[in-house]
Each structure stands twice: as structure tokens, then as C-alpha cells.
Amino acid sequence: xxxxxxxxxxxxxxxxxxxxxxxxxxxxxxxxxxxxxxxxxxxxxxxxxxxxxxxxxxxxxxxxxxxxxxxxxxxxxxxxxxxxxxxxxxxxxxxxxxxxxxxxxxxxxxxxxxxxxxxxxxxxxxxxxxxxxxxxxxxxxxxxxxxxxxxxxxxxxxxxxxxxxxxxxxxxxxxxxxxxxxxxxxxxxxxxxxxxxxxxxxxxxxxxxxxxxxxxxxxxxxxxxxxxxxxxxxxxxxxxxxxxxxxxxxxxxxxxxxxxxxxxxxxxxxxxxxxxxxxxxxxxx
Numbered sequence: 001x002x003x004x005x006x007x008x009x010x011x012x013x014x015x016x017x018x019x020x021x022x023x024x025x026x027x028x029x030x031x032x033x034x035x036x037x038x039x040x041x042x043x044x045x046x047x048x049x050x051x052x053x054x055x056x057x058x059x060x061x062x063x064x065x066x067x068x069x070x071x072x073x074x075x076x077x078x079x080x081x082x083x084x085x086x087x088x089x090x091x092x093x094x095x096x097x098x099x100x101x102x103x104x105x106x107x108x109x110x111x112x113x114x115x116x117x118x119x120x121x122x123x124x125x126x127x128x129x130x131x132x133x134x135x136x137x138x139x140x141x142x143x144x145x146x147x148x149x150x151x152x153x154x155x156x157x158x159x160x161x162x163x164x165x166x167x168x169x170x171x172x173x174x175x176x177x178x179x180x181x182x183x184x185x186x187x188x189x190x191x192x193x194x195x196x197x198x199x200x201x202x203x204x205x206x207x208x209x210x211x212x213x214x215x216x217x218x219x220x221x222x223x224x225x226x227x228x229x230x231x232x233x234x235x236x237x238x239x240x241x242x243x244x245x246x247x248x249x250x251x252x253x254x255x256x257x258x259x260x261x262x263x264x265x266x267x268x269x270x271x272x273x274x275x276x277x278x279x280x281x282x283x284x285x
Contacts, residue, residue, distance in 0.1 A: 007132015
């Protein structure tokens with residue numbers, strides 16, 4: 001499920017490149033990036049409503065509806081690819097709503113079924129997003145090159161709906177979740193540890209998708225590389241992300257969750273500040 005909810009977000013760079021260079025050459029890159037940004041932002045912003053729905057309805061129903069919304073959003077977007085604002089609504093906002101209904105139940109389910117190997121189980125589940133980006137990026141690039149963005153969106157939408165419909169059948173809660181009296185418990189805002197993690201999450205995710213969305217265009221326009229080179233950069237990022245999502249769960253068992261999070265954030269920051277900006281050749285990027 002994360003292969004398509006987060007995987008589609010991770011592979012948006014292929015659309016971003018084509019939109020920027022061919023379909024909407026006069027639109028600012030920052031405007032086009034809002035499509036992918038909305039996908040991820042809305043997916044997280046709707047996390048609270050999605051969690052509430054999972055408490056009140058069967059997770060299989062919630063994830064099925066989410067897959068349906070994602071698929072329809074992409075299919076409808078294929079008929080709206082002449083105006084950026086229409087893509088912002090369909091491929092961006094509506095897709096994000098559907099992705100939230102899939103993402104939240106999927107990442108919370110393993111914790112109910114595993115205890116000793118919980119970190120590994122969750123790591124494998126979230127690695128699905130990297131695997132999705134790993135194959136969706138080159139697949140999307142080939143579909144766009146051969147069929148155009150409209151058919152690329154339609155084919156992806158059909159696959160998203162079909163796979164999520166089947167996967168939703170296997171979603172089953174192990175624990176009976178009690179309905180809370182308060183829909184949103186604001187008492188957590190009094191915990192300074194929560195506030196620090198919350199603030200760190202905002203800062204970390206602010207730059208998370210910048211390489212995924214803009215590296216292909218950077219490789220083509222600044223480095224003078226081919227479109228396939230830009231696609232390969234995103235594929236490499238997703239491959240590394242897949243390994244990291246599984247591996248960090250195991251590291252956290254020894255170093256602790258916060259220490260592992262701090263270490264990964266530091267390494268990610270250095271990769272941008274030290275390893276990317278000073279270099280202007282394809283090999284170093």
C-alpha cells in the first residue's frame with residue numbers, strides 16, 4: 001500500500017521534469033512543485049481524520065476507499081493536464097486525501113501484530129514507499145515518453161486502485177480500538193518532548209522532497225545530462241531510502257529511537273550542505 005501512496009509521491013519528479021520542460025514551460029518550477037508538495041502535505045494533514053475513521057470503521061473499508069480516491073484522482077487528472085490549477089486539485093490535493101486513508105492504517109497496523117521485531121516489521125512496511133519510487137520512477141518516465149502524461153496518469157491510477165483493492169482485503173486489526181471521548185487531545189502540546197519531535201519533523205520534511213522533485217530538472221538544465229540520467233538519480237535515492245528504512249529500525253534497537261533519528265537527520269543535512277552544493281558534475285551529484 002505504501003508502494004503507491006508514498007511511492008507515487010516519491011516518483012513525482014518524473015512528472016515535474018516533463019511539466020517544467022515541455023507541458024508548462026512558462027510556469028515557475030516552484031508552482032509545479034506544489035502538485036507533489038500537496039500530495040505529501042495533505043496526506044499528513046489528513047492523518048488525524050484518517051486515524052479517527054480507523055477507530056470507527058473497519059480498516060479494510062478505510063483503505064479500500066483511500067485506494068479508490070487515489071485511483072480516481074489520477075484518472076481525473078489525466079483529463080485536466082492542460083491547466084496547472086486543475087492538477088493541483090486532482091493530482092495534488094485529492095490524491096493526498098486518498099493516500100492518507102491508505103498510509104495511516106498501513107503504518108499503524110504492524111505495531112499491533114509484532115512486539116520483539118516491531119522495528120523490523122515497521123521498517124519493512126515503510127520500505128514499500130522506497131520500493132514504489134524505485135520502480136515507479138523509471139516506469140512513469142517511460143510511460144510519459146511513449147504515451148504522454150495523460151495516459152501515464154490513467155495507467156497509474158488503474159494500477160493503484162487495483163492493487164490497493166486487493167491489499168485492503170488483508171488489513172485486519174488485532175486490537176479493538178476504544179473510541180476516545182475527545183476527537184483531538186491537545187494535552188500532548190504540554191509535553192515539551194512531543195513539541196521538539198513535532199518541530200523537528202516539520203524542519204526535516206521541509207527539505208525532504210526537494211531532491212526528489214527538482215534533481216531531474218537540475219541534472220538536465222544545469223548539468224546538461226539526459227532525461228534518463230535525471231530519472232536514475234531519483235531511482236538511486238529511492239533505492240537508498242528502501243535500505244535505510246529497514247536498517248534504521250534495527251539500529252534504533254541499539255541506539256534508541258531519538259538518537260537514531262538525530263543521527264539520520266545529521267547525515268541527511270550533511271549530504272545536502274557538504275556533498276551536493278559544492279559540486280557541479282554528474283558523478284559527484
